[in-house]
Amino acid sequence: xxxxxxxxxxIVVLMMxxxxxxxxxxxxxxxxxxxxxxxxxxxxxxxxxxxxxxQKVAKFQGQLDKHDPDHHFPGVDLQIFDGNKATGREATMKxxxxxxxxxxxxxxxxxxxxxxxxxxxxxxxxxxxxxxVLFNGWFSSIPGPTICNRAFAHYGTSFGQISMDxxxxxxxxxxxxxxxxxxxxxxxxxxxxxxxxxxxxxxEVLNLLQRQPQLFGTFEQxxxxxxxxxxxxxxxxxxCYRDHYGxxxxxxxASDQHPDHDVxxxxxxxxxxxxxxxxxxDLWNSTALLIVYDEHGGLYDHVVPPxxxxxxxxxxxxxxxxxxxxxxxxxxxRVPAILISPWVTPGTVVPGPExxxxxxxxxxxxxxxxxxxxxxxxxxxxxxxxxxAQTFLDLLTxxxxxxxxxxxxxx
Amino acid sequence: MTNLSRRIQVPKTPxxxxxxxxxxxxxxxxxxxxxxxxxxxxLQMVAEALAIDPRSLETESEFSDYARRVTAILHPHVVKAAxx
Numbered sequence: 001x002x003x004x005x006x007x008x009x010x011i012v013v014l015m016m017x018x019x020x021x022x023x024x025x026x027x028x029x030x031x032x033x034x035x036x037x038x039x040x041x042x043x044x045x046x047x048x049x050x051x052x053x054x055q056k057v058a059k060f061q062g063q064l065d066k067h068d069p070d071h072h073f074p075g076v077d078l079q080i081f082d083g084n085k086a087t088g089r090e091a092t093m094k095x096x097x098x099x100x101x102x103x104x105x106x107x108x109x110x111x112x113x114x115x116x117x118x119x120x121x122x123x124x125x126x127x128x129x130x131x132x133v134l135f136n137g138w139f140s141s142i143p144g145p146t147i148c149n150r151a152f153a154h155y156g157t158s159f160g161q162i163s164m165d166x167x168x169x170x171x172x173x174x175x176x177x178x179x180x181x182x183x184x185x186x187x188x189x190x191x192x193x194x195x196x197x198x199x200x201x202x203x204e205v206l207n208l209l210q211r212q213p214q215l216f217g218t219f220e221q222x223x224x225x226x227x228x229x230x231x232x233x234x235x236x237x238x239x240c241y242r243d244h245y246g247x248x249x250x251x252x253x254a255s256d257q258h259p260d261h262d263v264x265x266x267x268x269x270x271x272x273x274x275x276x277x278x279x280x281x282d283l284w285n286s287t288a289l290l291i292v293y294d295e296h297g298g299l300y301d302h303v304v305p306p307x308x309x310x311x312x313x314x315x316x317x318x319x320x321x322x323x324x325x326x327x328x329x330x331x332x333x334r335v336p337a338i339l340i341s342p343w344v345t346p347g348t349v350v351p352g353p354e355x356x357x358x359x360x361x362x363x364x365x366x367x368x369x370x371x372x373x374x375x376x377x378x379x380x381x382x383x384x385x386x387x388x389a390q391t392f393l394d395l396l397t398x399x400x401x402x403x404x405x406x407x408x409x410x411x
Numbered sequence: 412m413t414n415l416s417r418r419i420q421v422p423k424t425p426x427x428x429x430x431x432x433x434x435x436x437x438x439x440x441x442x443x444x445x446x447x448x449x450x451x452x453x454l455q456m457v458a459e460a461l462a463i464d465p466r467s468l469e470t471e472s473e474f475s476d477y478a479r480r481v482t483a484i485l486h487p488h489v490v491k492a493a494x495x
Contacts, residue, residue, distance in 0.1 A: 017438070061428055068436055127419050146438050164441035198482040199475035203438070205445040208485040216486050242439060243431045244475030251429040254471075258436060262428035271421050404416045411421050 004343025004396030009286040011374070013367055014237040014273050015153060016266060017146065017258035018071065018297025021138075021334040025129055026302075027056055027119045034349040036136040038116060042302045044097040046107055052097050054300065058115040064259035067103040069113050069298025073162045074321045075099050076143040076333065079298070080305065085323060091304040100298065114300050117263075124267040124409060125336065128274065128291065130347060131407055133339040133395050137352020138362040139305055140295040140332030149294045149332065150203055152364035153236070154179045156386030160313030162326060172206065176381055179207060180234065180368035181215045183380040190232030191215070191371075194222040196240040197252070203238060226276035229283050234371050239269050259297055271409035274340065278408055285400065288393065289340040290367070296333035305331040306353050306361055311385035328385065331363050342406055343396040350395070365389040431472035439474045440465065446481040460484065 022038050029037030043053045070076070082095035101110035119126045141152035144162045151158035155177055172178075184191035194217045195202035202208065207215050217225070219240075225231045239256040246252050257266035270291060277283045307330050315326040334352075351359045365383075370391040372380050378387075443465035450461055460480050468474050 065433075072437075123419055124421055147441060164437060195482075198486075199479040201442065201446065201478040201482040203442060205442065205449050208446075208449050208482075213486050241442070242435075242471040242475055243429050243433060244472060244479075245431065251426070251431075253424055253429050258438065260433070262424050264422060265424040265428065268421055268424060407417045407419055409421050410418050 002343070002396055003398045004341065004400065005393055007286050007343065007400075008288055008374070008393065008396060010231050010233055010235070010283070010288070011371055012231065012235045012237065012273070012277065012287060012289045013153070014239070014270065014289070014291045015150065016239060016270070016291070016293045017241075017256035018295060018299075019257055019293050019336065020296035020299040020301040021303070021336050022054070022301045023058060023116050023296075023299040024122065024125060024293075024336045025119075025134070026054070026116045028126065028129065028134075031119075032130070032349070034351075035134065036303060036352055036354045038302065042300075044094050044114060044300070046097045046110055047101040048107060050107075052111045052114050054114045054116055056116055056118050058117040060121070060263040061260055063112045063115060066109065067100070068259055069100050070103060071145050071295055071298045073142075073144040073319075073326070075102075075298065077320075077322045078102075080143060080333070093300070093302055093304060096298070096300045113298060116300075122263070122267060124271045124274075125291075125338070127407055128270070128338050128340060129336070132341070132346070133344045133348040133350060135337040135339070135350045135352065135362055136354065137303075137306075137334070137350070137360055138292060138337030138366075139334050140293075141364040142295075142328070143305065143330070143332040144295070146294050147203065149364060153294075153367045154181070154204055156180075156365045156368045156389070157311045157313065157383045160315055160328075162315045162319060177383065178380070179204070179215075180371050181207070181236075182212070183368075183372060183376060184232075184234055185215070187376050187379070189234070189375050191234040192217050192232045193236045193238070194219055195238045196255070197246075199244040199252075200238070200240045200242060203241075223272075223276055226280055226283060229280055231283065231287070233375055237273055239266065257293075268411060271411055275409055275411070278406065281403075284406075285342060287341070288396065290337065290392070291340070292337040292364070292367075293335035294364070296335055301334045303334045303353060305333055307331075308361070308363065309385050309388040311365075311383040331361070337362065339392055339395055341396055342401045342403070343399070345397055345399075346401065346405070348395065360390050362390050362392065366391060431475065432470045435469065435471055435474050439471065443468065443474055443477055446478060446485075449485060450481060
C-alpha cells in the first residue's frame with residue numbers, strides 16, 4: 001500500500017452533466033500529445049454530405065439553446081454508427097452532425113456539436129486536468145442519457161434501464177443490489193449524497209422514495225462539512241440543475257453545464273468544490289476528489305466506445321428503439337474525468353484505449369467499485385460489471401506534493 | 412496553515428446568463444415525474460402537491476417551484492441555499 005492510499009480517509013465524487021471529453025478537453029492535445037484529444041482534422045458529414053471539421057469555437061452558452069443535442073439511446077446509436085444497422089457494423093463516430101440535424105433541420109446549426117472549447121476559456125477544468133490526473137479513457141456507462149448513466153455511479157448497474165426512467169427500484173429490491181451509500185451505511189461507514197438545494201433536488205430519487213433522508217444533504221451542508229472536516233467517508237456531489245430563484249429572491253444559476261446552461265457557472269462550481277477541500281488541511285491531505293461527467297450530451301468525441309463486461313441485464317429492442325436489443329456489453333461515449341489529490345503525480349495522463357498495451361478503461365461503475373473495494377474490501381453484492389470495473393486509487397503515490405505547489409482558485 | 416501561493420482567477424458568470432424562463436430539459440421533466448412517483452409514499456402529506464401535473468410545467472422556474480415543494484416533503488432537514 002502506498003503512503004497516499006494509507007492516508008486516504010475520504011472519497012468525494014462530483015458528477016457534472018452532458019459534455020464530451022473532446023468538447024471540453026480535446027484542445028489540450030495541441031500542447032500535450034499524451035492527451036487523446038483532437039488533432040483538428042476530425043470530421044463528420046452533415047445531412048447534405050458536406051464535411052464538417054471540429055472547430056475550436058465552443059461558446060459558454062447560446063450555441064445549443066434551440067435544441068438539446070440528442071443523447072437518448074437511438075440518437076447515440078446514430079452518432080456512433082452513422083446509421084449503419086448491419087450485423088457486425090463498425091463504430092465510426094461519424095453520425096453526430098446528422099443526429100443533431102434531425103433536431104435542428106438546419107445545416108449550419110447542426111454543425112455546433114463539432115465545436116470544442118479553447119482551453120484558455122476553461123481555466124478551472126484545464127488547470128485541474130493538467131495539475132493532477134487526467135483519464136484518457138473514462139467512458140459513460142451506457143450510450144444513452146443521464147439517469148441510467150448516473151445509476152451506474154450509485155449502483156454499478158442501471159438494472160437494464162437505458163432511458164430516463166428511474167423507477168428500477170423494484171429490480172433493485174429484487175436483486176438486492178444496494179447503492180454504494182447503503183452499502184457503506186449498513187457496514188458502519190459514512191456516506192452521503194449532496195444535492196444542490198430543494199428546487200434543484202437530487203437525481204437519485206429512489207432513495208428518497210425509499211425514505212432514506214439520512215443519505216442526503218445539500219450543497220450548503222457539504223460546504224459546512226468541509227469547513228469542519230466532518231465529511232463522510234464517501235460523498236457524491238450534484239450540481240445545480242436549473243436556473244431558479246432562492247428563498248430571498250436572488251438568482252441561482254444552474255451549474256451542471258448541461259446545454260444550454262452557462263459553462264462558466266459550472267467552472268465556478270467545480271472550483272468551489274475543489275477549494276472547499278483544498279483549503280482545509282485536515283481534508284486536503286486525506287481526501288481524493290474525482291470530477292467526472294455523466295454522459296456526452298450529444299456532443300462529438302472521436303474515440304470509439306470500447307466493449308465491456310455485461311452487467312447481466314438486457315434491454316429489449318422495443319426499449320432501445322434501434323431494432324436490436326442491448327446487452328450492456330459496450331460503453332457509452334467518452335467523458336472528462338479528473339482525479340485530484342496531493343498524493344498523485346502532477347500532470348499524470350492515464351492512457352486509454354489508444355494505448356493497446358498500457359491503456360485502461362474506466363466507466364461510472366468504477367466509482368462504486370473503488371469505494372466498495374477501499375472501504376468495504378469488496379464485501380457487497382455487486383454486478384459482475386462492477387466487480388470487473390477498473391478502480392483508480394492505485395494512482396495515489398508515496399509522495400505528497402508540497403502544499404505551496406498545489407493550486408487554489410480565486411472566485 | 413494552507414499555503415495558497417499558486418492562485419488561478421476564475422471569471423464571474425454574467426448575470427444575463429440567468430434565464431429561469433428557459434424551456435425545461437428532458438432531465439427536468441424526468442426528475443419531476445420521479446419526484447411525483449416518490450410522493451405516493453407520502454400521500455397524506457402531499458395531496459396538494461400531487462394536484463400538480465408535472466407535464467403541465469414549461470419553464471425552469473416552474474420546475475424549480477415543483478422540485479422545491481416536493482423535496483421539502485421528502486427531505487425536510489434542509490439548509491437554505493446561498494443566492495448571488
